[in-house]
Amino acid sequence: MTIIFTHLDGDGVCSAALIKMTKKYSNAQVFFTHPAGLGHDIKGIEDDLIICDIALDKRSYNKTYSRLEKISQNHSIHYFDHHSMPGSLPPAVINIHNEKVSATEIVYRYFYHELPEYADHIALLGAICDYLDNTPLMQEMLHHYERRSLFLDAGLLAQGLMKSNSGSRYDTLRNVVNRLSKGEFPCDIKFWLKEP
Ligand SMILES: [Mn+2]
Numbered sequence: 001m002t003i004i005f006t007h008l009d010g011d012g013v014c015s016a017a018l019i020k021m022t023k024k025y026s027n028a029q030v031f032f033t034h035p036a037g038l039g040h041d042i043k044g045i046e047d048d049l050i051i052c053d054i055a056l057d058k059r060s061y062n063k064t065y066s067r068l069e070k071i072s073q074n075h076s077i078h079y080f081d082h083h084s085m086p087g088s089l090p091p092a093v094i095n096i097h098n099e100k101v102s103a104t105e106i107v108y109r110y111f112y113h114e115l116p117e118y119a120d121h122i123a124l125l126g127a128i129c130d131y132l133d134n135t136p137l138m139q140e141m142l143h144h145y146e147r148r149s150l151f152l153d154a155g156l157l158a159q160g161l162m163k164s165n166s167g168s169r170y171d172t173l174r175n176v177v178n179r180l181s182k183g184e185f186p187c188d189i190k191f192w193l194k195e196p
Helices: 010-021 035-041 061-072 103-110 119-129 136-142 147-163 169-181
Strands: 002-006 029-032 048-052 077-081 094-097
Touching: 002 010, 010 029, 010 048, 010 103, 010 119, 010 147, 010 169, 029 169, 035 061, 061 077, 077 103, 094 103, 103 119, 103 136, 119 136, 119 147, 147 169
Parallel strands: 002 029, 002 048, 048 077, 077 094
Antiparallel strands: none
16 A cells, blocks of 8 residues: 655645556555645554655654654655755655656656556646746647646636635545546536535
């Protein structure tokens, strides 16, 4: 079993959706966290771990480091991120880092050969949501799309994620990740359009 910890914005949700498109990680469980909470949230994890779009927080760096180190003794850890790092990661952690592109683009490049064709659409949405669609690869991919529909979809995703504030928010977000990973686009996810 693999656990994915990701950010609950468009970039984080799209990163997780791309990972779940791969055969190996289609059953991975998705959880949401944030930089200050990461060290706390990974406590007691006894599974393979993937972290996306979560900055390493300076104040909790030591705690996060030692927990990652402990988990990495028995499990694989992939860390996909694009924020500046206050320090290194434990040597056994596979650190895929690039500060010039979105976390979604990092994940997209890493799993490129295992992704279905519709992954391109989700990769672009994640990049647009983080205002990082102006990279060479994303600009090249944008040419294959109807820009207006893509930006509508990205807007729906960003707004939908912000508005899903009910008690079952994490379940809603998990459901969104699952649906995106199966080839649905934000325009298909109609429940976002309803008032809670
Ligand atoms: Mn991001």
